[in-house]
Amino acid sequence: MTKSRCSWPKDDPIYLEYHDKEWGVPVYDDLELFEKLILDGSQAGLSWITILKRQANYRKAYDQFDPFKMANWTEVKIETLLEDSGIIRNRLKILAARQNAKSYLKLIEEKGSFSDFLWSFVNHNPITNYWESWDKTPAKTKESEKMSKELKSRGFQFVGPTICYAFMQAVGMVNDHITSCFRHSEIAKQY
Numbered sequence: 001m002t003k004s005r006c007s008w009p010k011d012d013p014i015y016l017e018y019h020d021k022e023w024g025v026p027v028y029d030d031l032e033l034f035e036k037l038i039l040d041g042s043q044a045g046l047s048w049i050t051i052l053k054r055q056a057n058y059r060k061a062y063d064q065f066d067p068f069k070m071a072n073w074t075e076v077k078i079e080t081l082l083e084d085s086g087i088i089r090n091r092l093k094i095l096a097a098r099q100n101a102k103s104y105l106k107l108i109e110e111k112g113s114f115s116d117f118l119w120s121f122v123n124h125n126p127i128t129n130y131w132e133s134w135d136k137t138p139a140k141t142k143e144s145e146k147m148s149k150e151l152k153s154r155g156f157q158f159v160g161p162t163i164c165y166a167f168m169q170a171v172g173m174v175n176d177h178i179t180s181c182f183r184h185s186e187i188a189k190q191y
Contacts, residue, residue: 003182007134015049024187026126026172030114033171034104035065038097040167041158042088048166050088057086062097070101096157103155119173121147128175128188137176140165 009015027033039058043051051058061084063069073081081087081094104114111117116124121143131137144165151159169176177184 004180005183006178006181012049014052018052020183023170024172024175024177024183026191028115028119030108031065031067033114033118034067034100035059036171037156037159037167038062038065038100040163040170041096041100042090042093043166044093044158044160044163046088054087057084061087067101067104070098071105073098073101093158100156100158103151107154118147118171121150122168122173126172126175126187126191131176131178132180134178137178138165141168141174143173144168 005016005019009019027036039051039055042058059065061081078091078094078098082089082091107117108114127143129137140161145161147164147168148159148161151164165174168174172187175184175187177187
């Protein structure tokens with residue numbers, strides 16, 4: 001028997017795996033959240049599957065998303081990344097990743113936890129939505145607008161409200177699986 005799912009993964013096996021195992025599952029680890037925010041910023045103007053298929057390449061190219069290493073990327077490293085066909089070779093996005101690593105380290109120094117900071121935008125509790133179809137799902141919300149504004153004020157880049165909302169969906173701050181999707185209730189039961 002075929003399970004009912006959200007419509008966006010279509011029949012792509014990579015997308016289906018991501019939908020069924022990762023998307024919408026709450027993430028609380030600082031470094032995992034940092035990685036996902038960088039990847040969502042890399043997605044800007046592209047489809048998520050484009051980034052998802054390159055995730056392993058990004059991990060290798062971006063020093064396993066080690067913010068200390070990323071914050072200290074030299075111009076030589078930037079040029080090397082611009083030649084790496086395993087990632088999206090966009091200078092602005094690569095420079096933004098370096099800047100975001102610097103901003104992340106400052107935020108950690110000030111707040112102690114990236115996770116606590118990000119989850120504060122949903123009062124530290126996932127929001128469960130009850131959309132009947134994917135086209136009802138918003139592109140941004142007041143929470144993602146607040147997150148975007150605060151991240152930008154701290155020097156983060158490629159963190160507009162739409163990117164922030166996609167990030168919030170991915171890391172389980174919101175459960176936006178449609179109500180007929182088998183993952184909607186599975187995830188809702190976790191909290």
